[in-house]
Amino acid sequence: MPLSHDYHIHSNYSDGRPLPFMIAAAEESGLEAIGFSDHCNVSEREAMIEAKHEYGFALDLTYERRWQAIRSLSERTDLEIYDAVEMDYDPAEEARIRDFLAEAAFDYAIGSVHAIDGHNVQVSANFAEKSDAECRELVDRYYETLVSLIDSELFAIAAHLDLPERTPELRGYATEEHYAMVADAFDRSSTLPEINAGRVLDDYGDFHPARPFFEHLRERGIPFVPGTDSHRPAELRDRLPVLAEEFDDHALEAIRLPDL
Ligand SMILES: [Zn+2]
Numbered sequence: 001m002p003l004s005h006d007y008h009i010h011s012n013y014s015d016g017r018p019l020p021f022m023i024a025a026a027e028e029s030g031l032e033a034i035g036f037s038d039h040c041n042v043s044e045r046e047a048m049i050e051a052k053h054e055y056g057f058a059l060d061l062t063y064e065r066r067w068q069a070i071r072s073l074s075e076r077t078d079l080e081i082y083d084a085v086e087m088d089y090d091p092a093e094e095a096r097i098r099d100f101l102a103e104a105a106f107d108y109a110i111g112s113v114h115a116i117d118g119h120n121v122q123v124s125a126n127f128a129e130k131s132d133a134e135c136r137e138l139v140d141r142y143y144e145t146l147v148s149l150i151d152s153e154l155f156a157i158a159a160h161l162d163l164p165e166r167t168p169e170l171r172g173y174a175t176e177e178h179y180a181m182v183a184d185a186f187d188r189s190s191t192l193p194e195i196n197a198g199r200v201l202d203d204y205g206d207f208h209p210a211r212p213f214f215e216h217l218r219e220r221g222i223p224f225v226p227g228t229d230s231h232r233p234a235e236l237r238d239r240l241p242v243l244a245e246e247f248d249d250h251a252l253e254a255i256r257l258p259d260l
């Protein structure tokens, strides 16, 4: 069955293509609802501020402008378009994140752990020189931080749960204990996990979460939200049918708003 919605799409308000191009791809793909979840951080840490400026992520400054754009674009399409965000999470910054989310009043928020100690876990070069023990420690901390994210109840959705797995240098350090710990956290939280297709057609070639992790969540009956994590129109068109098949294969119901 085709998916009717995709709640994890980027636009030029962070590192994706312009809103109208992404909307056109969503229409062509037969979607009924999409959510623009552009990257955003409200960190006070210098490394995070630098990264935000270097990559040109400014949704904390431009969310009102994007909201107006979504409103005007909504008048020209039958698609339901949600005004959302993918926030960088750090346990030390919960108060700042909470204040920002209250101010911006997005339709929903996705929370992500992208970096540990300022090291983006998707960048191989950050870990090439690290020892086995250091990588293990980092992956440990990644999963502890993910549990805090889920426990914080700040977000409707937790993104790409096993993000370090896409990075060869960090792959294989995650354990059944990590998966169980995260699954327990979802069990007691209203935050839902995503099935994320961001690397399913790339070198990594798997969904987040990968199968053993997915099984822990499914055993507990935790439902999933679909997300292609597309930054370009072609990614949306290509990933959506693969993601739909994954939901079908496991007879999963794709959770939609307002049930988030
Ligand atoms: Zn992300």
Ligand SMILES: [Zn+2]
Pocket (backbone or CB within 6 Å): 008, 010, 086, 229
């Ligand atoms: Zn994303």
